[in-house]
Structures are given as C-alpha cells and as structure tokens.
Amino acid sequence: MNVIEVPRELDERGFDPLVGALVSSGGGRVLVDARWTRWMDPYGMLGLLALGTVAGRSGERPHLQLPAAAEVQSYLDRMGFLEQAAEIYELHGLLRRSRQTRGGERSSDIVLLEITPVRSHADVHQVVDRVHERATVLLAGQLGYPRSEAMQFSVILSEVCQNIIEHSGAHGWVAAQTYSKTRQLDRRVVRIAVVDVGMGFKASLASTHGTRYGDRWSDATALEAAFIHGLTRFHDPGRGQGLQQIRRNVGRWRGKVSIRSGTARIADVPDYDDAPPLEENLPPFPGAQIFIELPERAAHAAAPATAGRAQRRGGIR
Amino acid sequence: MNGSDRVVPLRFDLSDLVRRSVASLYSHLVTRPTGRALRIGIESQIAELGAVCVSVLDFTQVVVLDYSCADETVAKLLMRYQQPDRPAEAYFIARGVADRHMDALEAVLERHGLALAAEMCDGGPVLLGTASSLEREAWAALETMVRAEAGDVAGALGTSPREAGVVLDRLVERRLALKQETSGVYYALTGLVGASE
Numbered sequence: 001m002n003v004i005e006v007p008r009e010l011d012e013r014g015f016d017p018l019v020g021a022l023v024s025s026g027g028g029r030v031l032v033d034a035r036w037t038r039w040m041d042p043y044g045m046l047g048l049l050a051l052g053t054v055a056g057r058s059g060e061r062p063h064l065q066l067p068a069a070a071e072v073q074s075y076l077d078r079m080g081f082l083e084q085a086a087e088i089y090e091l092h093g094l095l096r097r098s099r100q101t102r103g104g105e106r107s108s109d110i111v112l113l114e115i116t117p118v119r120s121h122a123d124v125h126q127v128v129d130r131v132h133e134r135a136t137v138l139l140a141g142q143l144g145y146p147r148s149e150a151m152q153f154s155v156i157l158s159e160v161c162q163n164i165i166e167h168s169g170a171h172g173w174v175a176a177q178t179y180s181k182t183r184q185l186d187r188r189v190v191r192i193a194v195v196d197v198g199m200g201f202k203a204s205l206a207s208t209h210g211t212r213y214g215d216r217w218s219d220a221t222a223l224e225a226a227f228i229h230g231l232t233r234f235h236d237p238g239r240g241q242g243l244q245q246i247r248r249n250v251g252r253w254r255g256k257v258s259i260r261s262g263t264a265r266i267a268d269v270p271d272y273d274d275a276p277p278l279e280e281n282l283p284p285f286p287g288a289q290i291f292i293e294l295p296e297r298a299a300h301a302a303a304p305a306t307a308g309r310a311q312r313r314g315g316i317r
Numbered sequence: 318m319n320g321s322d323r324v325v326p327l328r329f330d331l332s333d334l335v336r337r338s339v340a341s342l343y344s345h346l347v348t349r350p351t352g353r354a355l356r357i358g359i360e361s362q363i364a365e366l367g368a369v370c371v372s373v374l375d376f377t378q379v380v381v382l383d384y385s386c387a388d389e390t391v392a393k394l395l396m397r398y399q400q401p402d403r404p405a406e407a408y409f410i411a412r413g414v415a416d417r418h419m420d421a422l423e424a425v426l427e428r429h430g431l432a433l434a435a436e437m438c439d440g441g442p443v444l445l446g447t448a449s450s451l452e453r454e455a456w457a458a459l460e461t462m463v464r465a466e467a468g469d470v471a472g473a474l475g476t477s478p479r480e481a482g483v484v485l486d487r488l489v490e491r492r493l494a495l496k497q498e499t500s501g502v503y504y505a506l507t508g509l510v511g512a513s514e
Contacts, residue, residue: 124347125351128345132380151417152420154381154383155382158345159385162385238392238425238428241425245420249420
C-alpha cells in the first residue's frame with residue numbers, strides 16, 4: 001500500500017506534492033492519509049477527489065483516511081465532500097455525519113457553493129441558479145464590489161464550468177467558499193475551484209494548434225495558447241471568450257486565476273501573491289484544475305467593520 | 318427593402334423564451350445549448366412571419382447573461398441575417414439592456430466585429446459593439462431624426478450628401494438602419510418598433 005500524506009492545510013499550493021507522491025507511488029493501491037489535516041479550501045477538496053479518481057484508474061480502489069478532527073469532518077460533510085469521496089474512495093475513520101454542525105471553518109467563513117458535480121450543461125444552470133443571489137449579495141455586501149460587477153460572478157462560474165463540459169471529455173466538480181482572510185491577504189476573499197480529470201488543454205488543442213507549435217507543443221504552450229491567446233479546438237471564432245472574460249473580470253477585481261493542466265500551471269497573479277505566472281515540469285496530472293480567488297476591495301476593507309465582518313476570528317486553522 | 322410601411326415589429330422576451338423553448342426551470346441565459354435553442358426559436362418565429370421585421374431582443378427580465386449564450390444567441394443571429402443568403406429580412410435591436418448585460422454583449426459583438434442598436438433600461442438608445450466614429454455619428458443622427466434622407470444626415474455629420482449616403486448605406490448593410498429604396502429615405506430601427514412599454 002502506497003501512503004500519500006495530506007498536509008495539515010491543503011490548498012492549491014499543497015496539491016502538487018500530493019500529485020508528486022501519487023506519481024512516485026508507481027501505481028498499485030493507494031492510501032491518502034488526511035488524518036492530521038485541519039483545513040482544506042475548495043481546491044484542496046476537489047484536488048483530493050481528482051487524486052482519488054486518477055489513483056483508482058489503476059484498477060485498485062484507493063483508500064482515504066479522513067481527518068480525525070470531528071469539526072473538520074463535519075465541515076467536509078457540509079461541503080458535500082464525504083458524499084463525493086465515498087464514490088471514489090474506500091473511506092476510513094468516518095466519525096459521524098451531521099450537516100447541522102458548523103466546523104472546519106471560521107464562523108465568518110461562508111460556504112458559497114457546496115461541491116457540485118459538473119457533467120452536463122444542465123448542471124451549469126443548476127450551479128448558476130443556486131448561487132447567483134447568494135453570491136451577488138455576498139460580493140456586493142462583503143467584498144465591496146458594485147452590484148452590477150458582483151453579478152458577473154455567476155458568469156464566471158458558468159463559463160468556467162462549461163470549460164469542463166466543452167473541453168475535458170470528462171466530468172468534474174466545482175465549489176466555492178469565502179474566507180475572512182488567507183495566508184497571503186488579510187482581507188475577505190472568495191475562492192472558487194473547478195477541477196476535472198479529463199484530457200487537459202494539450203490534448204484538447206492538439207488537433208487544431210499542435211502542428212503549428214511543432215516541437216514546442218507542450219502543456220505550457222497549450223495553456224499559453226488558451227489562456228493568453230484565447231485559442232480553442234473549435235474553428236468557431238466565437239469560442240475561447242470565456243477564459244478571456246474570466247481573466248478580464250478577475251483582473252478588474254485584482255484577483256487571481258490559475259490553471260494547472262498536465263505538467264504546467266499558468267496564472268494571472270495579483271500583487272499580494274508570490275506565485276510565478278508560469279510553472280513547468282510539475283508532476284503530471286490529467287485534466288485541468290482551475291483556481292480563482294476574488295479579494296475584497298481594498299477601499300472596502302479599509303472602511304469601518306460592519307457587524308458581519310466583526311464576527312470572531314477563531315476557528316481551527 | 319422596399320418600404321418601411323410593411324415592417325413588422327417582433328418582440329422576443331428572452332427570459333420568457335428561454336423558459337418556453339429550453340426548459341421551464343431555467344431562469345438565466347447561460348450555456349451554448351441554451352443560446353442555440355433561443356436562436357432557433359427566434360429564427361423560426363421570424364420565418365413564420367414571412368415579412369420584413371425588426372426583432373426586439375428584450376433583456377429586461379434577463380438577470381444573468383454569459384458570453385457563451387450571448388455568442389450563440391445575439392452574435393450568431395446578427396451574423397446570419399447580415400449574410401447575402403439570409404433566410405429573411407430581419408433587423409434586430411436590443412431592449413432593456415443593463416450594466417449586467419454589457420460585458421457579455423460588448424465582448425461578443427467586438428469579437429465578431431458586429432454592432433447592435435440597443436435601448437438601455439436606464440437611458441436612450443446606444444450603439445453597442447464595433448463601429449467607426451462616422452458610423453456612430455450617422456447612426457445617432459438618424460436615431461434623432463427617426464427618418465431622414467442622406468442630405469439631412471449630411472448636415473449633422475458635416476459631410477457631403479454623397480458621403481453621408483455611403484455611411485448610411487453601410488449602416489443598412491450592417492442591419493443597423495433600414496432604407497426605403499424607392500424614396501431613398503432611411504429609418505432608425507428604434508423608431509420603427511416604437512417606445513418600450
């Protein structure tokens with residue numbers, strides 16, 4: 001049994017070492033050990049689902065040792081993680097299942113969108129229907145975005161979810177959560193993760209654009225083609241706008257958007273984050289994993305705290 | 318086009334249409350299949366009409382409009398009816414356009430080099446998308462006059478009637494204005510469909 005240890009805190013930065021460990025395991029049965037994990041963001045949770053899906057392709061159903069802390073399990077349950085994970089992993093250490101108990105997050109952190117499978121366009125409609133009002137109120141009220149701009153959140157979600165359906169050839173998941181602060185930023189943020197384990201950008205674009213790049217064609221050049229130049233595998237000139245408009249909106253809000261695919265990651269990186277704009281030679285992983293972070297407007301954060309923002313900042317992190 | 322007297326205004330409440338033609342549960346204009354279904358629904362109603370029509374794409378009740386849906390509905394409709402082999406003599410204007418729609422509409426119009434006359438929900442008519450400054454000026458002048466000959470618009474543009482005629486013909490070609498060939502009179506599209514309710 002190959003054991004992959006999940007760090008105490010799992011987010012985008014913690015995902016690559018997990019993939020590296022999976023690659024190093026060389027196949028066979030895998031135990032993903034999250035016993036000591038105390039905190040996961042949407043990317044971390046979806047990353048674990050993706051990791052298990054890929055590990056299971058060897059034919060051996062992977063095992064997941066759940067976090068020992070009851071409040072963390074409670075949070076994972078509330079986010080819908082346990083339900084999704086049970087389809088992928090053999091679960092161990094399940095303590096109890098109660099969606100009523102808050103835990104695994106600060107009291108001021110708000111679940112914006114529970115883990116939702118994205119398999120069809122109907123799922124995209126459901127995601128938008130479910131999240132639109134809540135997200136608009138939250139982005140306008142707590143992040144200080146003008147209401148008309150806050151409404152663009154649903155557009156971002158819609159486009160990023162459609163990316164799975166149109167380009168991956170597989171299903172994926174989406175989730176979103178707000179945080180009162182992060183390691184990099186002492187301001188409220190919304191984090192969105194959209195993850196699939198499909199063909200990835202390189203394979204998706206290869207037939208229409210690979211030849212032009214010749215020997216340079218790689219995960220990194222494929223990501224550049226889609227992310228920077230708006231290329232898609234479709235000949236329709238109307239295609240490829242979704243990612244570009246997501247970048248435009250996230251840039252307008254001084255947030256972060258990154259896409260990992262294959263062995264590369266490309267990102268629009270805000271001032272407060274020190275991630276590189278392009279990473280290559282990462283441990284290989286199928287599909288595309290998208291991370292979006294929308295920060296509270298600086299001017300809004302500097303304003304006197306509202307009752308909502310003045311809630312205690314305890315939590316388990 | 319042989320006259321504005323036979324132009325039929327045709328209004329599409331997009332929010333209502335998506336519920337009727339895509340699924341009763343959908344309330345937002347998102348995804349390409351939804352956009353395609355909307356476009357097909359609009360095209361079939363235009364075909365049934367069998368007359369020159371100015372179609373009003375009413376966004377008043379539309380809350381969320383994403384790029385994919387806007388591309389499939391708006392951009393592809395405009396492109397189809399700009400083609401010489403268009404299935405019918407249809408013109409389009411947008412109504413009830415708000416800030417929340419602007420990103421998607423402007424993005425898809427600019428992507429395809431299109432323009433669309435729009436009545437904003439909180440203001441007067443505007444020309445969205447791609448157009449030269451002279452085209453915008455001519456369009457705005459015609460909107461003010463509602464109906465005009467090239468010579469009338471030339472005064473507003475500060476050009477010769479011939480030059481104004483060239484610009485106005487370009488607007489007609491782009492389906493942003495309508496021309497009565499026999500009289501040489503140009504019509505603003507918004508003037509043909511009347512004020513919004």
